[in-house]
Amino acid sequence: MIRIEHLLHQFPDGETMNTVLELPRFSAPTGSQWCITGVSGSGKSTLLQCIAGLLQPTTGQLQVNELMLTEATAKELDVWRGKEVGYIFQDFNLLNFLTVEDNILSGAFFANRFTHKDMVQEMKQLTQLMGIEHLRHKKPPQLSKGEQQRVAIARALIKKPSLLLADEPTASLDEANSRLVIDLLKAYSESLSATLLITSHEEAVISQFSNRLHLTKRGIHDS
Amino acid sequence: MIRKIAWQQLWSKPLTTTLLLLVMALAVALSVLVVSLGSGLQRGLIAATEPFTLLVGSPGSSQQFVLNTVFLQDKPLANLPYTEVDQLRHKTKLVKQAIPLAFGDSIQGYRLVGTEPEIFTIRPSSNQPEWLRIAEGRPFNAPFEAVIGEDVAKQTGLKVGDTFYSTHGTLAKGKAHEDHPFTVVGLLANTNGPYNQAVLTSIESIWDLHAKGHSHNIATTSSNISTTSNNIPTASDNITATGETNSPQAQAKGDVTAIMIEPVGFGQAYTLASLYVNRKDAQLVFPAQVITQLFNLMGRGEKLWQPIGYLLIALAMLVVLVTAYLATLNRLRDYAILKALGATQKQLYSILGQQTAYIISLGAFIGWVLGFGTYLGIAHWLNASSAISMPPSLSLASIQLTLLCIVVGVVFGLLPILAFHRKAKQLHDVMN
Numbered sequence: 001m002i003r004i005e006h007l008l009h010q011f012p013d014g015e016t017m018n019t020v021l022e023l024p025r026f027s028a029p030t031g032s033q034w035c036i037t038g039v040s041g042s043g044k045s046t047l048l049q050c051i052a053g054l055l056q057p058t059t060g061q062l063q064v065n066e067l068m069l070t071e072a073t074a075k076e077l078d079v080w081r082g083k084e085v086g087y088i089f090q091d092f093n094l095l096n097f098l099t100v101e102d103n104i105l106s107g108a109f110f111a112n113r114f115t116h117k118d119m120v121q122e123m124k125q126l127t128q129l130m131g132i133e134h135l136r137h138k139k140p141p142q143l144s145k146g147e148q149q150r151v152a153i154a155r156a157l158i159k160k161p162s163l164l165l166a167d168e169p170t171a172s173l174d175e176a177n178s179r180l181v182i183d184l185l186k187a188y189s190e191s192l193s194a195t196l197l198i199t200s201h202e203e204a205v206i207s208q209f210s211n212r213l214h215l216t217k218r219g220i221h222d223s
Numbered sequence: 224m225i226r227k228i229a230w231q232q233l234w235s236k237p238l239t240t241t242l243l244l245l246v247m248a249l250a251v252a253l254s255v256l257v258v259s260l261g262s263g264l265q266r267g268l269i270a271a272t273e274p275f276t277l278l279v280g281s282p283g284s285s286q287q288f289v290l291n292t293v294f295l296q297d298k299p300l301a302n303l304p305y306t307e308v309d310q311l312r313h314k315t316k317l318v319k320q321a322i323p324l325a326f327g328d329s330i331q332g333y334r335l336v337g338t339e340p341e342i343f344t345i346r347p348s349s350n351q352p353e354w355l356r357i358a359e360g361r362p363f364n365a366p367f368e369a370v371i372g373e374d375v376a377k378q379t380g381l382k383v384g385d386t387f388y389s390t391h392g393t394l395a396k397g398k399a400h401e402d403h404p405f406t407v408v409g410l411l412a413n414t415n416g417p418y419n420q421a422v423l424t425s426i427e428s429i430w431d432l433h434a435k436g437h438s439h440n441i442a443t444t445s446s447n448i449s450t451t452s453n454n455i456p457t458a459s460d461n462i463t464a465t466g467e468t469n470s471p472q473a474q475a476k477g478d479v480t481a482i483m484i485e486p487v488g489f490g491q492a493y494t495l496a497s498l499y500v501n502r503k504d505a506q507l508v509f510p511a512q513v514i515t516q517l518f519n520l521m522g523r524g525e526k527l528w529q530p531i532g533y534l535l536i537a538l539a540m541l542v543v544l545v546t547a548y549l550a551t552l553n554r555l556r557d558y559a560i561l562k563a564l565g566a567t568q569k570q571l572y573s574i575l576g577q578q579t580a581y582i583i584s585l586g587a588f589i590g591w592v593l594g595f596g597t598y599l600g601i602a603h604w605l606n607a608s609s610a611i612s613m614p615p616s617l618s619l620a621s622i623q624l625t626l627l628c629i630v631v632g633v634v635f636g637l638l639p640i641l642a643f644h645r646k647a648k649q650l651h652d653v654m655n
Contacts, residue, residue, distance in 0.1 A: 054563055075567055082565020093560045095228075097235030102227065109224040110565030155564075 002028040002051060002163075002195060007060035009046055021046045021057070026213060030065070030162075031193035033186055035206050038215035044199035045090065047215065048165045051197065052085050053077035064163060082110035086156035086194075088166040092148045094140040100127070100151050101136040107155035119158070126154040129184075145172040153181065157188055164189060166198040170205055182208050225570060229577035232557060239550050240582070243543055247586025247632060248593055250539030254624040255594030256601075262620055263602060263613035265518050268294075270612065271416040272510035273347035274354040277484040277492055279307065279499070279507050288506070289513045292324060292481040294417045295334045299326040302478035303505060311482060317491040320345070323479035325429040328389040330405075333375045335389050335422045337429030340364060345485065355418065359383055360409030366428040370409035374419040374607070381407050389422075389432065403432050415612045430477030536628065544635040547582070551575065551639040558643065575640045583632040591625050 004026040010017040021043030028034055036044050049055040050062055053069050062069045067080055081087075086107070094103050101123060108119040127133040130150040140148055149172055156164065166185060170178035182198075182205055189196035200206055233240050272293050280288050281301040290297040302325075311321040322345070325337035343362050345354045355370075360383040363370055371381055381387060386404040405424060413419060484507075486492035492509075499507035558571050566574075595617070602613035 052563070078562065078565060078567040081563070082567075085565070087563055089563075093556075093563065095232075095557055095560055097231045097557070098228070102224075102231070106224065106228070106561070106564055110561075110570075 001030045001063075001065055002026070002197075003061075003063040005061045007047075007050065007057050007062060009043070009050065009055070009057045021050070021215075023047065023060075023215070028195055028197070028211070030195055031189065032211055033189050033196040033209060034198070034211040034213055035209035036197060036199045036213045036215060037201060037206055038199075039201065039217065042215040042217050044215055045167050048087075048167050048197065048199060051163070052087050052165055053081050054087075079112075082112060083159070084162045086159060086161035086164045088149075088152050088156045088164075088169050090167040090171060090199075092140075092152040094148055094151055094155075096140045099137050099139055100132060100143070103140065103151055104154045104158055108158040111159040114159075122158050123154070126158055130154050146177065149173065149181075153184070160192060160194075162192070162194050164194050164196045166196070168199055168201075170200065170202060175204060178202070178205060179208075225573055226577060228561070229574045230581065232554060232574070233578045233581060236550060236553070239546060243546050243550075243582045244586045244589065246539050246542045246546070247582060247628075248590035250536045250543075251587045251590025251625055251628045252594035252597065253590075254536055254628060255591055255621045256597050258621045258624050259595060259598040259618055260601065260613075262618035263598060265514075266618075267602075267605075267613035268514045268518075269511055270614070272514055274345050275483055275510045277486060277495065277507060278510055279303070279311065279482040279484060279505055280480065282503060282506050285506065285508045285513050286517060288481070288508060289510045291326060292483075293510050295336075295420055296417075299480045302480055303482070304478055305476035307505060308479060308482055311484060314495070317487055317495045318484055319487050320483075320485040322483040323426055324481040324483060325426050325478070326480045328391055328429065328432065330375070330387055330389050330422050331379055333372070333379070333420050333422055335369075335424060335429070337424055337426035339426060342423065342483070345483070354414060355423070356412040357409045358412035360407070363408055363423065363425050366425050366431055367403060367405050368408045368424065368428075369405045370411055370423045371407055372411045372419040372421045372423075373413045375422055376410050383407050383410060403428070417612075419612075426477070426479070433477070536631070540628075540631050540635050543582070543632060544638055547579065547635070547639045548642055551643050555643075571643070572640055575643055576637075579633065579637065579639070583629055587625055587629050587632070590628070595621070 004023055006025075007021065007023040008019065009021040010019045012018070020041075023043075036047060038044050046055065050057050050069070051064065053072070057070065060070065064080075064084075067076070069077065072080070095106065098106065104123045104126060105119050108114050108122065114122070124133075127136055130153065132147060132150050132154070135143060135147060135151075140151065143151065149169070153166075153169065156166070164185060169185065170181055173181060185196055185198065186208070188194065198205070198209075206212060272289070275289075275293050278288065278292055280292070281303055283300040287297050288300050291299045305323065308321050308323045311318050320341060322339055322342050323337075326334060328335040340362050343353060343355050343357070346352065347354055357370065358373070360370070369387075371379075375381065379387075385407045387407070388401055388404055405422075405428070411418070411421075411423075484495070486495055496507050496509070499505060558566075558574075561571060561574075598613075599615055602615060606612050
């Protein structure tokens with residue numbers, strides 16, 4: 001369950017404050033699947049980062065399940081994020097100095113609830129599922145964009161998060177692969193009752209979601 | 224996983240990491256080398272003086288006297304008549320042993336030391352074995368028999384039964400005494416000191432060498448000491464080696480360059496020393512004291528180079544600090560990703576701390592091996608070239624200095640963590 005009230009995020013721009021996100025009210029039940037849409041600069045990524053506890057909004061209230069993110073300490077946020085949040089970044093944010101295998105394992109390590117054996121087993125299954133088993137010992141710079149994206153998805157899924165956030169997850173994929181990825185994320189969300197929030201501006205992706213949150217610059221439309 | 228991340232991230236920039244390790248290693252190596260050399264040299268020199276409790280010789284530079292007699296370096300001082308040995312031997316309440324030494328000739332640059340067989344009975348201290356032990360053969364017991372030191376045997380290839388000619392003076396290219404061949408009758412065991420480079424023979428051999436056809440002192444010297452109250456001949460007197468002194472006994476015997484004395488006890492050593500205080504024709508020295516004085520003199524120089532050493536270490540640490548700081552800033556994106564994955568601040572500090580620990584401990588270890596290895600190399604070279612045996616053991620000061628480098632390194636290494644702490648709130652911006 002995600003509950004947002006009067007969320008506002010601004011940053012100083014000279015003498016004025018620039019508003020990058022303004023969201024008066026939003027609520028997403030546990031296990032629901034949402035597509036956040038909007039033009040570039042409408043605050044889609046900012047919203048995801050606020051929901052992940054990576055960014056403290058300027059004002060407003062943001063609650064995920066029992067945790068009030070806007071009042072939690074940095075340590076509480078870190079621990080919660082490690083256990084509950086699977087985040088797929090727009091530019092993947094893989095650790096270039098680790099192998100594919102270790103990048104995926106790092107996703108589970110900070111959840112702090114798996115044995116090493118379980119993590120390795122899960123990692124093997126995921127790499128098989130994502131078709132990147134043969135890349136396990138390579139490092140991110142040796143991979144194509146599409147391969148990197150699959151590694152990023154595997155890293156987010158390995159910890160079995162209750163909240164799955166994906167920032168433009170299909171940006172570097174063709175239509176067929178894009179559909180596969182969305183299907184995979186939705187299937188995961190359904191099987192584990194995880195709340196799924198993705199951002200996208202692609203019609204083909206948006207059309208696959210019945211729940212949509214449309215953000216505009218300095219304003220929102222809930223549909 | 225934290226350990227793996229710390230290690231892999233460290234080596235993702237091999238050039239930076241290698242530079243950090245190198246700087247740390249060089250700082251430690253330099254410190255260990257300087258301190259080890261200082262203490263090793265002191266310990267080596269003092270150890271070499273152990274068999275020589277007291278030395279009696281002609282007046283002159285006590286340092287030159289000790290360098291020549293104990294370390295077989297520099298030129299000998301002028302001579303004393305053998306009567307001095309006899310007089311000392313008569314002081315039985317003060318002197319346990321008095322052994323004459325005569326210098327002046329050499330074999331391929333190695334000093335020929337004329338002495339008496341009693342020298343083989345000398346012990347550096349009562350609980351130690353004899354200073355000069357025969358490894359092969361036997362001690363000399365007749366003129367022109369020689370016992371050679373370990374280094375001499377190695378370098379010249381001489382072995383028991385071989386013969387050789389000595390040359391006049393201490394240089395390898397001196398005039399050879401071709402009418403007096405020496406026969407090697409024994410090889411000395413390793414003395415761990417300068418006498419590895421000595422050729423010991425009976426003092427009569429030296430007198431005999433210089434009695435026939437030579438009219439110079441046993442010990443050639445450039446010093447110009449005035450004649451003394453009891454007609455002791457000096458280098459400038461140009462006397463024959465058989466000696467032209469007042470005593471009939473001395474007329475039968477030649478001169479000596481130095482007399483090794485083993486006193487009856489500690490107190491007796493000082494009583495004996497007091498007898499020489501006002502003598503103008505002879506001096507008595509405590510070789511260990513002379514070496515200590517020499518080190519005190521060198522210690523003044525140490526006060527100059529020590530701050531330079533510390534400055535170098537400080538500069539090295541500064542390089543470590545700046546490089547580590549810049550490396551941390553370069554890695555902020557990685558830390559931001561780890562934080563997004565759920566790494567706590569503590570875990571991120573742990574990664575940084577482990578990286579610092581790797582650099583400091585590995586750098587210190589490499590530096591220590593490098594520093595101590597270089598010290599051993601120099602010790603070996605010095606041992607071979609000057610027979611100063613520096614102990615291959617650790618000095619406490621070098622360990623203390625290594626620990627100091629580690630502590631300073633850790634403190635400096637923590638500064639990038641503080642820098643990271645200040646940047647931690649901006650991690651979000653770094654990632655985007």
